[in-house]
Amino acid sequence: MLADTLSETLQHLENAAKDAHRPPPALLAVSKLQPASAVAELARAGQRAFGENYVQEAQAKIGELGGMDLEWHLIGHLQSNKADLAARLFDWVQTVDRHKLIGALSRNRPADRPPLSVLIQVNIDDEASKHGCRPEEIDALADAIAEAPNLRLRGLMAIPAPHEDAALRAAAFTRMQTLQQALATRHAGVDTLSMGMSGDFAQAIAHGATMVRIGTALFGARPAP
Numbered sequence: 257m258l259a260d261t262l263s264e265t266l267q268h269l270e271n272a273a274k275d276a277h278r279p280p281p282a283l284l285a286v287s288k289l290q291p292a293s294a295v296a297e298l299a300r301a302g303q304r305a306f307g308e309n310y311v312q313e314a315q316a317k318i319g320e321l322g323g324m325d326l327e328w329h330l331i332g333h334l335q336s337n338k339a340d341l342a343a344r345l346f347d348w349v350q351t352v353d354r355h356k357l358i359g360a361l362s363r364n365r366p367a368d369r370p371p372l373s374v375l376i377q378v379n380i381d382d383e384a385s386k387h388g389c390r391p392e393e394i395d396a397l398a399d400a401i402a403e404a405p406n407l408r409l410r411g412l413m414a415i416p417a418p419h420e421d422a423a424l425r426a427a428a429f430t431r432m433q434t435l436q437q438a439l440a441t442r443h444a445g446v447d448t449l450s451m452g453m454s455g456d457f458a459q460a461i462a463h464g465a466t467m468v469r470i471g472t473a474l475f476g477a478r479p480a481p
């Protein structure tokens with residue numbers, strides 16, 4: 257059943273990309289609060305990349321699904337005291353938004369793993385309730401990540417405010433696209449702009465998203481925590 261939803265979702269992404277004259281984005285399946293069995297079902301249908309918000313929940317799930325060759329992304333806020341665990345568990349951390357995390361992630365990345373792929377989270381609508389750095393802080397964070405031996409800078413991530421007004425949403429996506437292009441001129445390995453969720457992925461794709469993070473549209477409503 258999840259296999260059907262997966263193929264429909266991939267078709268929606270492809271259509272949105274075609275409309276925008278862009279390559280289809282990578283799909284990150286957001287599995288927070290979903291059981292490991294649902295992840296396994298989607299994995300058997302061909303999905304490889306999964307996003308988790310909570311380090312400890314992810315640790316249990318990754319342990320349970322250790323036999324499957326999956327790619328795990330942290331997309332929730334990372335507390336500094338969990339950075340060592342995150343550096344060992346994940347393949348990507350999308351929520352780097354302050355200098356303190358950079359050293360901690362790089363130092364704790366196991367030597368037998370490839371460098372940890374990292375995105376800088378930007379608080380693009382300057383919301384008090386949201387994590388993420390200010391746009392002016394991107395360059396200094398990016399330079400520090402690029403110099404960290406066990407990290408690989410891949411790009412930017414944002415969770416724009418869920419404005420009712422499509423024009424306001426578009427403005428935030430456009431600002432992210434501009435920031436991403438500027439970052440890519442300064443750092444050669446930058447290839448990822450992570451934005452767009454179940455409700456707004458088509459618009460995000462039209463504004464240059466290379467990775468969309470989709471939970472509800474794939475798994476259905478999340479169980480209560």
Ligand SMILES: *Cc1c(COP(=O)(O)O)cnc(C)c1O
Pocket residue numbers: 286288309331332415453454455469470471472473
């Ligand atoms: C939960 C979550 C998503 C997925 O949201 P849906 O609306 O369920 O698709 C994407 N990104 C982040 C950062 C999330 O926390």
